[in-house]
Amino acid sequence: MEVLNVQNDRHSLVNVKVGTNVKIFNWVNAYGCEIGDNSKIGAFVEIQKGAFIGKNCKVSSHTFVCEGVHIEDNVFIGHNVTFINDVFPRAANADGSLQTEADWVCVPTYIKKGASLGSSVTVLCGVTVGEGAIVGAGSVVTKDVPPNTIVAGNPARIIRKTDN
Secondary structure, three states: OEEEEEEOOOEEEEEEEEOOOOEEOOOEEEEOOEEOOOOEEOOOOEEOOOOEEOOOOEEOOOOEEOOOEEEOOOOEEOOOOEEOOOOOOOOEOOOOOEOOHHHOOOOOEEEOOOOEEOOOOEEOOOOEEOOOOEEOOOOEEOOOEOOOEEEEOOOOEEEEEOOO
């Protein structure tokens, strides 16, 4: 893996571990993360420190991949997908002081091999989307999605099993 440090008018890539044949389009903000071989990262994507994107993944434009998100190989992430990593987000503490990293707990999220998340999906923290699962566009994933299952809605509910 190569470590990229590129900051210009189209990219901000700081301490990003990148595999071979990775395509990163314009206006991507990524730092302290890892992107596996042959993956594609669309325009206007942010990938935060500690996030992991496996091999052969496609992350479509306008997506937010926060710290604590682990995306395995062969995963499709549609446009405008948002991951959340904090159960109780707050800007300030009870005394009015701004919160720092010491004031919250990053809760990991796992997207397993071959899963697909449709456009505008929101994935709450602490869930696992199983291998080969499909999450319908616009869904809000609030609990684990079993492998090889199609879910949709708000909250996402099981529609049926997939054929594979």
